Amino acid sequence: MNTTALLESINSPHDLRRLEQGQLEQVCHELRQYIIEVLSENPGHFGSSLGCVELTVALHYAFNTPYDHIVWDVGHQAYGHKILTGRRELFHTLRQFGGIGGFPNPEESEYDSFISGHASNSISAALGMAVASRLKGEDRKVVAVIGDGSMTGGLAFEGLNNVSSQPNDLLIILNDNNMAIDKSVGGLSQSLVNLTTSKTYNTIRYKLYLFFKKHGIIKESSKGFILRFNNSLKALLTKQHNAFEGFNVRYFGPVDGHNVKELVKILQDIQQMRGPKLLHLLTKKGKGFVPAENDATIWHAPGKFNPETGERIIKKSLDEPQLYQDIFGHTLVELARQNPRIVGITPAMPTGCSMTFMMHEMPDRAFDVGIAEGHAVTFSAGLAKEGMLPFCNIYSSFMQRAYDNLIHDAALQQLDMVLCLDRAGLVGEDGATHHGALDLAYLRCIPNVTIASPLNEIDLRNLMYTASQPHQGVFVIRYPRGKGELKDWQRPFEVLPVGKGRRLTASNCHCGLDPQSPPKNNTAVVSLGPIGNIAAQAVEKAKAAGIEVAHYDMIYLKPIDEELLHEIGTHYKRVVTVENGTIQGGLGTAVMEFMSANGYSPEVTRVGIPDEFIPHGTIPELYRLCGMDADSIAEVLQLTKR
Secondary structure (H helix, E strand, C coil): CCCCHHHHCCCCHHHHHCCCHHHHHHHHHHHHHHHHHHHHHCCCCCHHHHHCHHHHHHHHHHCCCCCCEEEECCHHHCHHHHHHHHHCCCHHHCCCCCCCCCCCCCCCCCCCCCCCCCCCCHHHHHHHHHHHHHHCCCCCCEEEEEECCHHHCHHHHHHHHHHCCCCCCCEEEEEECCCCCCCCCHHHHHHHHHHHHCHHHHHHHHHHHHHHHHCCCCCCCCCCHHHHHHHHHHHHHHCCCCHHHHCCCEEEEEEECCCHHHHHHHHHHHCCCCCCEEEEEECCCCCCCHHHHHCCCHHHCCCCECCCCCCECCCCCCCCCCEHHHHHHHHHHHHHHHCCCEEEEECCCHHHHCCHHHHHHCHHHEEECCCCHHHHHHHHHHHHHCCCEEEEEEEHHHHHHHHHHHHHHHHCCCCCEEEEEECCECCCCCCCCCCECCHHHHHHCCCCEEEECCCCHHHHHHHHHHHHCCCCCEEEEECCCCECCCCCCCCCCCCCCCCCCEEEECCHHHCCCCCCCCCEEEEEEEEECCCHHHHHHHHHHHHHCCCCEEEEECCEEECCCHHHHHHHHHHEEEEEEEEEEECCCCHHHHHHHHHHHCCCCCEEEEEEECCCCCCCCCHHHHHHHHCCCHHHHHHHHHCCCC
């Protein structure tokens, strides 16, 4: 028996809309099973997409996509959307180099109306689309689907606040899979939804409004009065009120988000209503796969698993190096035991950054503030202002959302806090929205900021220890996704002097570095962070080919070790900088600026992430793509031979 017979007949939403409504439940079943089957072998974000299967089917059935626009907030909800919009046969290439991406992207499909790799941008983007459609005289429906905690983001509330300020018919769907924004009251709640979304109710409501207006009982004395009247009437009938109606947005719900027939009916009714609306759905993350329903955190992105038993396929050895995030988590707990001023902060990624270790041992000193990076930084600044020492952990790419907060609320006041940037550099399969490519460049220009990156796990521990000592300003430590190099990383703490790097290897022909001797025809490699280990491999390859190469690990980008740079400028004709960040404005730029300012003129070649957004793929694949792997760097070094 073909278990995906209906799904295989759907190559676009046009095919879906040709089906009878009675067939939609089977489509949902087949779609859910297909996602489970593919992701069991080709890992991706799992629970979120399972939780909004019915919503996805209902949206494409009720709306005329792609003319009508759906803006997905937190794009890892959109796997079902990708499958229904012509990418079913490509779904097995999800997140693979050259395959389809893990998030909506208009370059990939006309059905992807907006890039959504992070969170909280859907309402603002969709409102802009809705207003643009009105200005162009188009009868286009626009839907923002927000969920997975995205309503905690400040941008979501900024968009929500602006929704009722101008004419638009935006529909916001809150896919509430674990947020108690409103409490469901069972059958009565569903009855009220049926009432308030029906044409009969809305006709009665409008006639009642006209009656009151005709008899002078109410007057339109301010903008948004009709909406306030509607909300007041519903609050009177239902004995309920909520924050969304305080924004002058008509609220409907909560609704069972797994009843596809009811969803289609509601969406068909609600899309004809004028003005901004919010439909609140209650869904189950991981719906349809019991292990994922029972543990949403683990099954958010579980890796490979057995689709029959739910057993996760984990290849892990106790002898392997640990993840950088775990080194951070364990070290933070050690430091916090020694220093009662230390607190931990993360915006909604306690498991991803291993802040969970501190939350378990010291729950009153570790804070998850939700998807709110700007708030996380300013909250940390407030803690620092009152004498605490916050270790604020944010993914590098997501830190971009807190740039203003870092400048105005922390650096400007020279507050002592530690900013740990996880997932710095290329991160792999999540692609352009998640690569931490820009932090070195955008942080280097901010006063009162120290920027450091460890060569290995021991350095990460020591940098965290150094940052816990008395200092002034923001101390930034960046480190990559994945495992390090060492197994015996848990060693006694040492201070790494701020602004001091180290020479790892000297060139054979210039070991003495005599300041009186002229520059030799050899090369210095200058690296920052864990990618220095790959640079070291390239140095060995170059030396085996007869190339004289020295290798310097800067440790700190700001303040940069000027003594080492004077040494390099004096003794080497060629410099190759290596960094896991954009070459525009990062380490390579800093070295070039120093050499120019101090009268040195070496030939500088920068190796790093080029000035473009890098696609998804494995980290080794992306390193090769960007010329950052050991073989590519060795080729650069060998090109320096005269």
